[in-house]
Amino acid sequence: MTIRRNIRIASGKRTLVSIDNFEIPENRITILLGESGIGKSLMSKALYGLLDPDELDITIDGEPYRTYLARPETATLQHESFFVFQEPSTHLNPLMPLATQMREGSLGFSKSEEAILGTLWQHSPPDDVKKILDVYPKPHRPSGGEKQRILLAMAFKKIDLLIERKQPSEHEIFVFDEPTGSLDNMYRDLFLEMLFERFRKVGFTCLLITHDYSMIEKIHTSHKDIVGKLVFKEVTLVEGKQLLEDFDTDAYLEWLHTQHPSESAGSKTSRSILLAVENGTRVFNRSLIISRDREGEHPCSLELHSGDIVYLKAASGVGKTTLVKLVMGLLRAERLKARLETMQMDEQTPRSFWHKNIWGRRMTMVFQHADEALNPESTVKGTFEGLPALKRATEARIVNILNELFDSALDASFLNKKVKHLSGGQKQRLNLLRGFALDTDVLILDEPLNGLDFESAGKVIAMLQRKQNAGKGIWLISHNEEIFDRIVRKENVYYLRAESGIEKVGPTRN
Amino acid sequence: MRLLKANIFRAKDKLWLCIWLAGLGILWLWNTLYLNPAAFARLSAASLNTLFVGILVVFLAFLFGWLAALALHFLDETRTRIPYLFLTFLFNLIRSVPQIVGILIGYVILTLFIQGDILRAQTAQLVWMSFVISVFVFLEVADVIRERIAFYMKSDFFDAMLCCGISESRIINTEILLKNSRAHLLHKLISVFGATIFLLCSVDFIVSVGLSTDVSLSNFPTTLGGLLATMDSKQDILAIGTVVTNFRNFSALFFQHLQGISTAWIIVFTLLCLYKISNGFVKRHRL
Incomplete structure (x- = not known):
């Protein structure tokens, strides 16, 4: 039975969600896209009965939330299904070891735990997962990625129980809210593989919430057989109301395939090196090794020419953000050699x-x-105050800047809106x-497409290319490989890996 | 009525502020009717002087606290070790002196000034009293400011603003203190005001009951603590005790013993209201 609900959620006078057609088709995987903070998680949690009726004013299909919570089908939904939260730390009980949580309630009946954990930890040393299971989760331990994989393992155990029954109940919905938010692309692909493998066995109802549009290409190239059973929806905001519409994956893929590296004026050799970072930066007793190959066999310096985009790739937690923070002088390195044109930094x-x-x-x-x-x-306008380039900027100038990524109909109330009241996507655009x-001559962007919808992501890429054509240097860090691999030239892609303890920095090749 | 409910009854700090002002207003009205003019003038002067000192201490403590916090922050950031260590030592020295002892020492100096005809004007004496009290309370404000700066320095927004070329002083003063710490600072200043009333009344009372023959309140500006220690006020307070054995005297408290009871009531009622305002403020702003 397809679920169709009208959901209203408000906090005091502020309407957080107002949607008339929140729909989840039965026995399909619905991939729910949309920019961050638009209300995807909130409406899913409302549907699942996870919100507190004392904190928020909620109605579902016009009836009070308490009545919805008292319905037997809501209780069945909670009992039979599984909800993977966006922030894994909030899902796990800090007073219980992970192994116990993995086997709590009906999860204890599943026999597939070992196989699932083995798959999710296939790239780690064999004892790693056993050690993690004995741990009481804390905010920093295990890592965000490990906690996320533990949660995915729980969800897969629950799905395996359903597969054993071979008959999904009409009130079962598996919700994955940003399940790959803390994972790199390798684990994201692994997650998709595991999810689809189960879906091929028994079709079940699943809602996969994400703002990672690059997932679409992966699905279309590696899981073609299942595309027909997937439903792509996008949540947009129209006049303060959420709207759920079909997402045109073909248009996205077409756009993606038309992306290519921008040709800057002049050959690379004729353009000056803006920024160079020598290999072997050391911090926190680790060496950060930059190389041109994924395996890291050919260490080299990172060079950013004017009019170029360089793309630094690495698995989560290796130290991409740390490296750029060192170059930006925000962290103190044990060893650093960088040069911005003629200025040396160490x-x-x-x-x-x-x-x-x-x-x-x-x-x-x-x-x-x-x-x-x-x-x-701060307000939207206040965000631009104090910037060296905009010391005497008028409101009109700020509106011009905002118009690059926001609707052209911006008014004074938006300029005076507090940042905390913006959606996640609006914050990212700001x-x-x-x-x-x-x-500036050099612009470093750490996950620039985080939380953006497809339209905004396209505008950001266009802005990047304009900057590039204007002779600026751009240093990118992103997990959106499907997109950036197309707009960054291969010779400008660098890989990072970390080596602990004794230094083993290879010869530097410029 | 709905607006009043939302603004006053739900916000306990605003409610208690109204109660405080209303309480003082009713007392003033009652005293204009039933307190003799000489005592009324003394009580009014004592109340206004105490209020003046309280407000001035809040202002000075904020100023000193802000300067001290910024000085320590920038000396630490620029690794200017000797001035940083000197300031830290000086502040810790002030911190090590109990507030009440420090203020008493300040009063001794004030007496010397009065004896030497250096500080003649009453306003100048009140400013000195405020200065002395603020020297011993400003570190509490400095600590809050430093905590706020340290908290936000760990966050990405501090680094992100630095990377955008925004000056550090603007980040600290505008973005951290003005936009993100107003409630914390206001809460601290409310407590500084309460502490000032308490310290001023306590010290003035101690001094006036004869801690030393060298220091006398006879030349100091009248404050609530000093007024409470006068013979008339003491007798008024003692009159409350007689009500226990002879309840018929109860009504006399409100007509014949007004000076002492009003003074005591202003002090206690003000401290209670400030405590409630402070608690309500914490709750409303979720500090």
Whole structure:
């Protein structure tokens, strides 16, 4: 039975969700796309009966939330299904070892635990997973990626119980809310493989919430047989109301295939090196090795020419963000050798050097989590105040900047809106625009497409290419490989790996 | 009524602020009717002087606290070790002196100034008293400011703003203190105001009951603590005790013993209200 609900959620006077057609087709995997903070998680949690009726004003199909919670089918839904939360730490009980949580309630009846964990930890040393199971989860231990995999393992155990029964109940919905948010692409692909493998055995109802549009290409290339059973939906915001529409995957794939590296003026050799980072940066007793090959057999320096985009890849947690923070002088390295045109930077360079010469003048960095990178108590307009390039900027100038990524009908109320009241996608756009507005020679972007919808992602790529054509250098870190592999030239792709303890830095090849 | 409910009754700090002002207003009205003019003038002067000192201490403590926090922060950031260590030592020295002892020492100096005809004007004496109290309470404000800065320095938004070329002083003053710490600072300033009333009344009372023959309140500006220690007020307070054995005297408290009871009531009622306002403020702003 297809689930179709009208959902209203408000907090005081603020409407958080207002949707008339929230629909989950039966025995299909619905992939729910949309920019971050638009309300995807909230409506799924409301449907699942996970919200607190005392904290929020909620109605489902016009009836009070308490009545919805009291329905027997809501209880069945919660009992028979599984909800993988976006933030794995909030899902796990810190007072119980992971092994116990893995076998709690009906999960204890599943016999597939060992096989699932073996698959999810196939790239780790054999004892790793056993050690993790004995751990009481804490915010920093195990890592976010490991916690996420534990949660996925729980969900798969529950699905395996359903497969054993061979008959899904009409009230079973498996919800995966940003299940790959803390995972790199390798584990994302592994997750998709495991999910589809089970779906091929018994079709069940599943809702996969994500803003990772690059997943679409992976599905279309590696799981063609299942595409027909998938439903792609996108949540958009129209006049303050959420709208659920079919997402045109063909249009996305067509757009993706038309992307190609932008040709900057002049050959690479004729263009100056803006930034060079020598190999063997050391921090936290680890060496960060840059190379041109994934295996890291050919270490080299990272070079960013004017009018180029370089793309740094590595698995989660290796130290991509750490490396750019070291180059930006935000962290103190044990060893660093970098050069911005004629300016040398090393581990001895005082912080005041970056203050006077680099930050906001020659280089800037857009942080990956817009939520944390922006001042929540500041207004949209206030976000641009104090920037060196916009010291006397008028409102009209700020509106011009905003128009690059926001609707053209921006009014004063939007300019005076507090950042904390923006959606995740709006925050990310604001975060990017602040960096772009500075017009520095070097722009470092850490996960620039995080939380953006397809339309905004396209605009960001176009802006990047305009910057590139204007002779600026861009350093990218992103897990959206399907997109950036197309717009970055192969020779500008670098890989990073970390080596602990004794240094083993190979010869540097420029 | 709905607006009133939302704004006043749900916000306990606003409710208690109204109660405080209303309580003082009713007392003032009652005293204009039943307190003799001389005592009324003394009580009014004492209340206004105490209020003046309280407000001035809040202002000075904020100023000193802000300067101290910023000085320590920037000296630490620029690794200017000797001035940083000197300031830290100085502040720790002030911290090691009990507030009440420090204020008493300040009063001794004030007496010397009065004896030497250096500080003649009453306002100047009140400013000195405020300065002395603020020297011993400003570190609490400095600590809050430093905690707020340290908290936000760990977050990405501090680094992200630095990377955008925004000056560190703007990040600290505008983005951290003004936009993100107003409630924390206001809460601390409410407690500084309460502590000032308490310290001022306590010290003035201690001094006026004869801690030393060298230091006398006879030349100091009247405050609530000093007024409470006068013979008339003491007798008024003692009158409360007689009500226990002779309840018929109860009504006399409100007509014949107003000076002492009003003074005591203003002090206790103000401290209670400030405590409630502070708690309500914490709850409303989820500090």
